[in-house]
Ligand SMILES: Nc1ncnc2c1ncn2[C@@H]1O[C@H](COP(=O)(O)OP(=O)(O)OP(=O)(O)O)[C@@H](O)[C@H]1O
């Protein structure tokens with residue numbers, strides 16, 4: 111097909127959006143609603159995942175130096191951790207000197223007598239390290255074990271908890287894909303049904319086109335454009351609606367959390383995901399619109 | 414030009430539309446197809462334009478083997494035909510001008526060509542003034558003339574018309590027929606299925622008569638009543 115024909119048909123499809131106001135409106139509402147539901151479900155999932163990921167950040171690699179570690183060995187460990195931070199493997203860490211360990215122990219122990227005869231020299235230096243990517247923990251620990259200053263018995267990491275969280279995150283990721291797929295199918299069915307109602311009214315039109323000798327693509331193309339425009343409009347409006355609604359829900363929940371003193375749940379900001387959600391909406395909206403159009407025209411093309 | 418070779422059309426419900434029809438229509442002819450209701454006139458025209466396909470036999474139109482035509486070729490066959498129906502088939506949301514232009518857009522004619530040909534076609538059917546009117550703003554006769562303009566704008570080799578005057582008053586009917594005659598004078602083969610005795614009698618053209626799907630008479634310069 112020639113470019114000028116495509117342009118002509120695109121114009122035709124655009125004009126049809128106005129001309130078939132009722133259908134356009136019905137389809138628009140359908141697409142908007144499904145995208146809206148999709149968006150909210152995805153935001154819930156993203157929130158769960160982001161809170162779990164935050165929990166992962168709290169998991170720390172803890173280790174202690176040998177009590178008899180030499181000055182050189184101490185410096186080697188300090189250097190190793192600092193390098194880790196410089197290269198981004200370590201996101202942050204706390205250092206506990208012998209004196210602090212001694213003071214902390216004194217605070218924790220009820221019976222001062224147990225501390226008798228002990229000096230800071232009897233305590234080991236400790237590091238509590240948060241990794242940027244908790245999945246690096248195995249590798250990181252392996253490297254720690256190579257440092258002679260560290261007592262490898264005293265390297266701890268809550269691996270079980272990490273695995274549990276990782277598992278749950280994976281489940282939620284699959285859930286997100288599943289929800290996307292299901293809603294996609296539902297909305298295509300809804301939209302093709304909506305369009306079918308009026309394509310039926312336009313059946314005569316399609317028939318005439320065929321009698322005059324239009325080929326299938328000539329007939330389909332305006333419908334595709336029409337579906338695409340409606341899908342795009344639906345995506346934009348739905349995005350607006352989603353951001354508003356999410357804002358209300360977030361404020362409401364934050365108030366609730368603070369009134370019942372839950373402080374470690376952190377709801378993500380919509381803005382953080384605004385672009386990504388918009389992209390998802392546009393892709394879904396236009397795809398739904400196009401597939402819906404194609405499905406509904408298909409039936410009538412066999413004249 | 415058009416050739417039916419022992420063609421039979423049996424509809425899926427078992428009704429016979431056309432039975433063992435063999436005939437030839439040459440380039441430039443003007444042919445009436447007549448017969449009682451249900452005799453197969455529309456079926457005959459539908460076989461020509463591949464709206465129906467024959468159950469048996471062969472149909473050749475403008476060099477196409479219509480009886481075993483791949484679906485993708487049907488649009489090309491249709492573009493070599495002008496088609497006119499009883500129930501004025503215009504696109505409802507296009508103006509008269511755009512309806513006629515549509516036939517040319519389909520064949521991807523140059524805009525310059527379209528701008529030249531469409532007014533000519535509208536002029537030929539005498540409706541230059543209605544170019545901007547929508548179908549619902551026109552009378553039945555006017556709509557039918559727009560359909561004619563659309564049918565002839567691409568200079569089709571064959572024009573087929575199924576009761577083109579069925580919904581029109583006698584005077585308008587005659588005007589349409591005169592237009593068809595004029596189109597025929599310019600070299601287009603014209604095939605008209607009709608019930609209207611007066612018109613057939615007045616025009617003295619070839620008359621093909623069908624009865625229950627069978628060819629019962631085929632007369633040059635015939636009358637509606639010839640076969641009775
Ligand atoms: N799509 C169809 N399915 C089944 N039978 C059909 C179909 N179309 C036509 N017929 C039958 O085929 C026969 C011929 O029909 P056709 O429409 O060709 O007649 P016609 O001569 O055009 O009649 P009329 O003058 O009423 O228009 C009729 O008996 C009709 O009922």
Ligand SMILES: [Mg+2]
Nearest residue numbers: 454455456575
């Ligand atoms: Mg008929």
